[in-house]
Amino acid sequence: MIVTITLNPAVDTCYYVSSFLLGETNRSDQYVKTAGGKGLNVSKVLKQLGADVIATGFLGGTTGQFIAEEVQKKSIISRFTQCKEDTRNCIAIIDQAGQHTEMLERGPKITEEEAKKFFQDLTELYKLREIQAIVASGSIPAGLGKDYYCHLIREAKFRKIPFILDTSGDALKEAIQAEPYLIKPNISEVASLLEREIRTEREVLLALQDEKLRIIPNIVISLGAGGAMARCDKEIYKVIIPTIEVKSPVGSGDAMVAGMAYEITKKSTNEQVLRVGTTCGILNAMHVETGYIDIEKFNMLYKEVQIIRL
Ligand code: ADP
Numbered sequence: 001m002i003v004t005i006t007l008n009p010a011v012d013t014c015y016y017v018s019s020f021l022l023g024e025t026n027r028s029d030q031y032v033k034t035a036g037g038k039g040l041n042v043s044k045v046l047k048q049l050g051a052d053v054i055a056t057g058f059l060g061g062t063t064g065q066f067i068a069e070e071v072q073k074k075s076i077i078s079r080f081t082q083c084k085e086d087t088r089n090c091i092a093i094i095d096q097a098g099q100h101t102e103m104l105e106r107g108p109k110i111t112e113e114e115a116k117k118f119f120q121d122l123t124e125l126y127k128l129r130e131i132q133a134i135v136a137s138g139s140i141p142a143g144l145g146k147d148y149y150c151h152l153i154r155e156a157k158f159r160k161i162p163f164i165l166d167t168s169g170d171a172l173k174e175a176i177q178a179e180p181y182l183i184k185p186n187i188s189e190v191a192s193l194l195e196r197e198i199r200t201e202r203e204v205l206l207a208l209q210d211e212k213l214r215i216i217p218n219i220v221i222s223l224g225a226g227g228a229m230a231r232c233d234k235e236i237y238k239v240i241i242p243t244i245e246v247k248s249p250v251g252s253g254d255a256m257v258a259g260m261a262y263e264i265t266k267k268s269t270n271e272q273v274l275r276v277g278t279t280c281g282i283l284n285a286m287h288v289e290t291g292y293i294d295i296e297k298f299n300m301l302y303k304e305v306q307i308i309r310l
Contacts, residue, residue: 002046002261003125005136005152006039006057007144008107010090011066012290020095028093034290035070036090038137038166041251041291043076045258045280048293051265052130054079056122058141060108061086079125081118083108110143119151126159132265135257137166146170153178162264166257168192182218182264184257190221201238204229205310208236220260220274222253228278232270235309239278242304244286251290256281271307278305 016030043055055071058064059080064087071078085108093101110118125131134156140148149171156163162181165172168189176183176193190207191198198207204221208231213219220230225246228239259280263273279302283293 001052001054001128001130001132002265003054003056003122003131003134004039004043004046005122005134006037006043006055006138007110007136007148008088008139008141009035009037009040009057009059009064009067010088010105010107011063012036012090012092014092014094016094018096020093020099020101026093033066035067036290037067038251038254039135040067040071041254042135042137042166042258042261043071044074044291045255045284045293046262047074047076048295049258049262049280051258051262053077054125056080056118056125058083058108058110058114058118059087060084063087063089079121081114081121083110083114085109107141108143110141112143115144115148119155122152123155126155126161131161133162133164133261135164135166135261137254137257139167139169140171147174147177149175149180150178153180164257164261164264166253176213176216179215179217182220182260183216184220184222184253184260186222186224186253201229205236218270220256220277222256222281224249224252228256228274228281230270230274232273235270237270237274238308238310239274240306240308241278241282242301244282244301246285247288248290249285252281252284254291255284255293271309274307275302275305 013033015028017026017028043053046053054077056079060083088105088107091103153163164182165180166184218232222228227241230237256277260273260277263276
């Protein structure tokens with residue numbers, strides 16, 4: 001059983017238009033509304049892999065209700081904590097030229113009481129013997145403090161449950177002090193964490209071995225179409241991936257995290273964790289839908305992913 005944490009989920013609405021005109025009324029006959037947020041993408045992929053998942057986080061208002069229903073439709077168990085303010089809406093507009101315009105709401109401000117309730121709810125789950133891993137993804141909503149993940153990580157460490165974290169900016173900077181079991185920044189997230197440019201393979205390698213990150217047992221730096229590089233304890237790995245026809249890489253990092261979390265609960269080798277994670281990332285990029293993997297193609301792609309120990 002894997003617990004996912006989405007502190008700031010969103011109702012993602014994607015509008016398809018022939019052209020998008022600023023300052024005009026734009027109409028769309030084609031739009032899709034989905035339950036979004038990085039942790040929810042992770043939950044969806046975990047479910048497709050056959051894992052048992054409990055999705056947690058904050059939900060509020062009718063937007064929150066929409067997410068709760070969508071999660072239920074996918075047969076994912078949910079233990080969300082209610083918040084007073086509405087869960088956010090995130091809007092994407094895609095025109096025929098493929099131009100992408102986004103409008104992201106900040107999301108609800110979480111009160112001290114709600115934060116306490118969430119912590120209580122989550123630590124009750126931590127106590128369950130079936131919980132084998134915790135995955136936290138995405139940003140921290142207003143009201144919670146940049147170090148909020150630290151509390152959740154420390155509690156998991158105390159209970160010896162691996163805590164997998166996929167976040168960025170200050171939330172990541174703060175969280176590494178609490179030593180999560182695994183982090184998965186992409187190249188720009190790790191560059192911002194270490195406050196320097198990272199472009200070449202050598203620079204990625206140096207980042208994996210950076211003094212600041214030494215306390216983290218597992219670091220996977222995902223490189224989009226370039227695969228990934230990782231340090232698991234003292235071993236360094238390079239992940240080489242096949243060339244595919246990309247439909248949308250949005251959510252590939254989340255799919256990768258889901259695959260790795262699933263293998264971690266099976267106590268698989270580092271190579272296996274990286275290979276399954278990478279395969280899920282690639283499979284997500286092969287579809288327009290975020291957090292969807294075509295499981296039928298899994299075995300074929302899995303064989304094409306190469307893991308090299310450097
Ligand atoms: P994030 O979504 O966090 O930025 P990445 O874009 O690095 O993460 O993607 C995570 C993984 O998904 C990559 O390591 C790779 O395996 C796969 N992936 C992402 N984009 C592509 C792509 N364009 N082609 C093939 N695989 C991809």
